[in-house]
Amino acid sequence: MIISRGRVVFEYGDTKLVSKVASVRKSMLSLLYAVEMQKGVKFDLDQTVVQLGLEDKTPFIESERHATLQQLLMSRSGIYIRSGNDEQDKLSPKRGSSDPGVRWFYNNWDFDAAGIAFEKIAHKDIFDALRDDLAVPLRLQDFDRSRQRKNYVENSTHFEYATYLSTRDMARLGLLATSHGMWGKTLWAEPGFLDYSVNPSTNFAGRNEFKAEGWTGRWGYGMLWWAWEVPVYPGNVWTGPFQGAFSAMGTGGQYITAFPSDNLLVVHKVNIDQDPHRNVSEPTYMTILGMVLDAKCDKNCT
Numbered sequence: 001m002i003i004s005r006g007r008v009v010f011e012y013g014d015t016k017l018v019s020k021v022a023s024v025r026k027s028m029l030s031l032l033y034a035v036e037m038q039k040g041v042k043f044d045l046d047q048t049v050v051q052l053g054l055e056d057k058t059p060f061i062e063s064e065r066h067a068t069l070q071q072l073l074m075s076r077s078g079i080y081i082r083s084g085n086d087e088q089d090k091l092s093p094k095r096g097s098s099d100p101g102v103r104w105f106y107n108n109w110d111f112d113a114a115g116i117a118f119e120k121i122a123h124k125d126i127f128d129a130l131r132d133d134l135a136v137p138l139r140l141q142d143f144d145r146s147r148q149r150k151n152y153v154e155n156s157t158h159f160e161y162a163t164y165l166s167t168r169d170m171a172r173l174g175l176l177a178t179s180h181g182m183w184g185k186t187l188w189a190e191p192g193f194l195d196y197s198v199n200p201s202t203n204f205a206g207r208n209e210f211k212a213e214g215w216t217g218r219w220g221y222g223m224l225w226w227a228w229e230v231p232v233y234p235g236n237v238w239t240g241p242f243q244g245a246f247s248a249m250g251t252g253g254q255y256i257t258a259f260p261s262d263n264l265l266v267v268h269k270v271n272i273d274q275d276p277h278r279n280v281s282e283p284t285y286m287t288i289l290g291m292v293l294d295a296k297c298d299k300n301c302t
Contacts, residue, residue, distance in 0.1 A: 030073075081156075148163055241264075
């Protein structure tokens with residue numbers, strides 16, 4: 001789906017089909033934090049994993065005990081406990097090799113812990129919050145609470161909050177993020193948190209091991225969102241369509257990508273439930289984005 005200035009200008013495939021969105025769930029969690037903040041829930045991002053009660057079956061070593069909630073959201077906790085994701089686990093640095101906040105490493109342990117922290121602080125089940133904070137007010141058309149799954153990791157008390165959405169419902173989540181938390185005339189999500197989340201606190205060079213072969217995009221990382229390494233400059237100065245861009249990305253080809261300079265949103269999903277080997281890679285998706293941007297017509301088009 002391509003949404004320009006809030007209007008659908010192109011769609012292809014079955015955009016109503018619900019399937020697993022993989023790591024797009026992490027950006028969904030960012031929206032839940034922002035909505036609950038706007039409702040008045042106080043999330044102290046400086047609280048440590050110990051203060052939050054995020055101990056796992058594998059005990060923390062001393063340096064890991066000082067990791068904060070913000071560092072979990074940024075994937076900079078320095079906690080290298082196995083996450084159950086084989087690709088990540090085989091690349092994981094040695095435990096204790098980096099203090100919290102120093103190094104970026106994309107580790108599902110951080111993201112799952114951030115989901116548990118949300119439940120503890122907001123006093124809500126993460127999928128009940130998805131229903132009440134996003135699905136109902138944003139009028140998601142295909143959301144089914146019963147399809148969402150908490151998958152517990154082996155030898156861990158933590159769980160993957162596996163999320164299942166349609167492409168057109170993913171688009172509504174993207175629109176909330178691109179509108180700085182506004183939905184209609186209502187400020188529904190805390191804009192400061194959202195804007196900071198899509199700002200690149202880690203640039204492309206800081207991605208360490210996670211640089212896909214053939215990758216042409218300069219994506220860094222913010223808080224639960226991938227963020228283009230050239231941020232928005234003060235004074236509404238734009239140097240190109242990717243400046244300030246941000247994206248949710250999930251394995252197999254799940255994407256929500258926003259281009260603030262053009263008020264443009266691109267949403268892409270692959271049904272990995274039907275075939276887990278299906279995939280639209282990051283380099284291929286970058287080609288798709290390039291084609292979308294090239295197709296933009298000038299102010300005189302109809």
